[in-house]
Amino acid sequence: MPSKFQRKSSPIGAVGAGSVSSTPSNQPRKRVRRCCRNFCTFMCTQVGVGALIVIYAICGAFAFMHIERQFVDETAGHVLELRQNCSQQLWSITEEHNLIDRLRWTEATNEVLRIYQAQIAGVVKHGYVGRSPEQIWSFPAALMFCLSVITMIGYGNMVPRTPWGKGLTVIYATFGIPLYILYFLNMGRVLARSFKFLYRSMHDCTQEEDRLDALEGGGGYTRKKIIVPSTACLWVIFFYVLTGTVMFANWEKWSFLNSFYFCMTSLCKIGFGDFVPGASLTTTADVTAATQKLQEDIGANPNELAELQSVSADQHSKLAINFVYMLLGMGLVAMCRNLMREEVRVKVREMREDAKLCMEDTRLRFLGCCGNPREAYDEDYY
Numbered sequence: 001m002p003s004k005f006q007r008k009s010s011p012i013g014a015v016g017a018g019s020v021s022s023t024p025s026n027q028p029r030k031r032v033r034r035c036c037r038n039f040c041t042f043m044c045t046q047v048g049v050g051a052l053i054v055i056y057a058i059c060g061a062f063a064f065m066h067i068e069r070q071f072v073d074e075t076a077g078h079v080l081e082l083r084q085n086c087s088q089q090l091w092s093i094t095e096e097h098n099l100i101d102r103l104r105w106t107e108a109t110n111e112v113l114r115i116y117q118a119q120i121a122g123v124v125k126h127g128y129v130g131r132s133p134e135q136i137w138s139f140p141a142a143l144m145f146c147l148s149v150i151t152m153i154g155y156g157n158m159v160p161r162t163p164w165g166k167g168l169t170v171i172y173a174t175f176g177i178p179l180y181i182l183y184f185l186n187m188g189r190v191l192a193r194s195f196k197f198l199y200r201s202m203h204d205c206t207q208e209e210d211r212l213d214a215l216e217g218g219g220g221y222t223r224k225k226i227i228v229p230s231t232a233c234l235w236v237i238f239f240y241v242l243t244g245t246v247m248f249a250n251w252e253k254w255s256f257l258n259s260f261y262f263c264m265t266s267l268c269k270i271g272f273g274d275f276v277p278g279a280s281l282t283t284t285a286d287v288t289a290a291t292q293k294l295q296e297d298i299g300a301n302p303n304e305l306a307e308l309q310s311v312s313a314d315q316h317s318k319l320a321i322n323f324v325y326m327l328l329g330m331g332l333v334a335m336c337r338n339l340m341r342e343e344v345r346v347k348v349r350e351m352r353e354d355a356k357l358c359m360e361d362t363r364l365r366f367l368g369c370c371g372n373p374r375e376a377y378d379e380d381y382y
Contacts, residue, residue, distance in 0.1 A: 049183045061142035067165045068137045075128040086116040140319045150176030153271035188334025233336035
């Protein structure tokens with residue numbers, strides 16, 4: 001017979017036991033969820049976004065190289081045919097008019113050359129640059145193309161020719177532009193905070209004597225809020241552009257004016273495309289062509305091949321520095337934007353306060369000159 005004091009089995013305990021038994025099976029899922037959350041948090045930081053930008057650009061460069069190098073350019077054969085036809089016509093005109101009528105020969109050759117020039121101009125207008133897809137889509141050029149897409153500069157010196165390349169460009173820009181905006185905001189915030197700290201430290205060092213004098217005199221020393229002036233931001237940008245001018249003039253064999261022009265148009269996101277780093281770099285296709293020429297032509301200079309090989313070996317370091325220069329330059333532009341925006345806010349607040357004081361002073365002067373009619377009415381009434 002069961003006792004009335006016997007404890008009954010509670011269903012809650014059974015549920016608790018079931019939950020305890022199910023806890024080990026949920027631990028891997030929670031661990032994966034925690035890892036995913038930590039990874040997303042890290043990727044939203046400055047280091048994570050910068051690393052993601054670099055990886056995204058490198059992967060895009062390899063993808064565009066693989067796709068666009070499969071493009072079969074039939075324009076080169078058409079240009080060769082035009083050149084042969086022009087030379088054949090010139091030879092026929094020479095055989096017919098050279099020894100008889102020099103004036104008619106000149107007019108006929110000029111007409112043939114004018115037609116040939118118009119045909120070549122039409123071919124160039126449709127994208128012919130005189131190089132094969134392997135020479136156009138080298139890794140430096142493909143990387144700069146990806147950088148121009150995600151930063152919205154759009155140099156336009158090289159464009160995808162295949163349908164797959166055009167579709168990949170649309171998808172690449174759709175995901176790359178928001179990623180770049182996130183990098184732009186984060187990097188600008190970090191650089192602005194660092195530069196503000198550096199500027200305040202230097203300012204405090206210059207004001208150290210005033211602070212000691214105020215403390216020795218018995219008075220209090222109040223630390224003023226320091227705003228980074230716009231001139232400091234402009235000097236930073238100027239020295240950065242000057243550094244890029246010297247660097248690109250040395251590596252790309254540009255003039256200093258062209259290098260300065262490229263740096264300014266790129267950092268301002270104008271991107272005309274007439275000067276692009278990486279387009280003049282020595283590619284693997286150039287080395288292969290020089291090797292084939294040396295094998296076929298006995299009179300070729302072997303020093304040219306050795307020079308091309310030595311130049312090609314230094315391309316990776318130059319490419320990395322060019323890529324970092326562009327990304328850091330965009331970050332500096334974002335930094336100057338944040339710092340100058342803070343100064344503009346302070347100036348607008350000061351102008352608003354000055355305007356209020358001016359309006360109040362004007363109102364008091366007007367009342368002092370004209371008097372207050374309500375006060376006169378009150379004195380007559382009482």
